[in-house]
Amino acid sequence: MTAGQVDVREEIVAASRALDEAGLVPNKSGNVSCRLPGGFLVTPSGIPYRELEPGQVVEFDEHGTPLPGGLRPSSEWRMHAAIYACRPDVSAIVHTHSPRATALACAGLGIPAFHYMIALAGGAIRCMPYATFGTAELAAGAIAGLEGRRAVLLANHGVVAVGPTLAAAQAVAVEVENLAGQYLALRAAGLEPVVLDDAELERVIEKFTDYGRIGP
Numbered sequence: 001m002t003a004g005q006v007d008v009r010e011e012i013v014a015a016s017r018a019l020d021e022a023g024l025v026p027n028k029s030g031n032v033s034c035r036l037p038g039g040f041l042v043t044p045s046g047i048p049y050r051e052l053e054p055g056q057v058v059e060f061d062e063h064g065t066p067l068p069g070g071l072r073p074s075s076e077w078r079m080h081a082a083i084y085a086c087r088p089d090v091s092a093i094v095h096t097h098s099p100r101a102t103a104l105a106c107a108g109l110g111i112p113a114f115h116y117m118i119a120l121a122g123g124a125i126r127c128m129p130y131a132t133f134g135t136a137e138l139a140a141g142a143i144a145g146l147e148g149r150r151a152v153l154l155a156n157h158g159v160v161a162v163g164p165t166l167a168a169a170q171a172v173a174v175e176v177e178n179l180a181g182q183y184l185a186l187r188a189a190g191l192e193p194v195v196l197d198d199a200e201l202e203r204v205i206e207k208f209t210d211y212g213r214i215g216p
């Protein structure tokens with residue numbers, strides 16, 4: 001294990017604990033991963049995030065095979081592997097069961113572009129059809145929903161957020177939950193959100209890029 005890998009493992013542990021403390025991964029749900037040269041690292045299965053240690057993070061090779069001697073990986077490792085294979089721009093993935101966004105996903109609802117902060121996700125956030133957790137079908141749905149986006153809702157399941165860094169992916173996951181809360185509040189009040197048009201979204205995305213909010 002190189003010094004760089006140790007640092008990445010520590011980042012994964014820190015992000016996992018922060019998501020847990022924020023209530024976005026209740027009851028050990030969700031998972032976090034980072035791309036490595038020739039593979040990726042992902043959180044293990046069944047370990048509470050407050051107890052997770054860097055040495056318990058599971059390493060996969062470039063073929064999506066876990067290296068021997070490690071713990072059992074997250075049940076969603078196939079989804080992480082598939083996203084990395086299809087999205088060279090993605091270096092980190094955060095999967096949550098955050099309460100408000102998951103509530104929308106359980107109703108089969110995405111999040112429209114009603115607030116400019118949705119530009120962090122690249123635009124309106126899709127909700128993809130249900131598939132059993134840990135399956136290739138779920139991975140395929142996530143990939144389709146992430147086309148041109150940095151976040152997707154998975155029906156009756158949760159949220160996937162991606163980014164060029166773990167900090168960026170984590171920021172998207174947090175913002176998706178925030179937007180979901182605002183959207184649910186609008187719906188509960190019987191109000192129709194005013195949706196921003198594509199031209200305005202493009203302007204906001206460009207401004208965020210200049211500010212370093214989104215990255216390449």
